[in-house]
Amino acid sequence: MKDPACPDCNVVMERGFIPDLRRTGYDETYWMNGHFTTITSLGWGRGTGGVSMKVVTYRCPDCGLLREYAQPEKRE
Numbered sequence: 001m002k003d004p005a006c007p008d009c010n011v012v013m014e015r016g017f018i019p020d021l022r023r024t025g026y027d028e029t030y031w032m033n034g035h036f037t038t039i040t041s042l043g044w045g046r047g048t049g050g051v052s053m054k055v056v057t058y059r060c061p062d063c064g065l066l067r068e069y070a071q072p073e074k075r076e
Ligand SMILES: [Zn+2]
Pocket: 006, 007, 008, 009, 010, 060, 061, 062, 063, 064, 065
């Protein structure tokens, strides 16, 4: 995915992520479809859906706006 532009400032946003606290430390945030059901002994969330995607957060260097995207990973 091409880095998006801020809708307010029209400058390219910087890619990053917001750490997600787990029992074993920090990890990237994931988007899952469906509803949350339980958490495993290893700290992984379980849900009713079968889709899980990493969440990428972009930040505008001018105004600080954050936008999040969850897209399937490309296999290269
Ligand atoms: Zn902006």
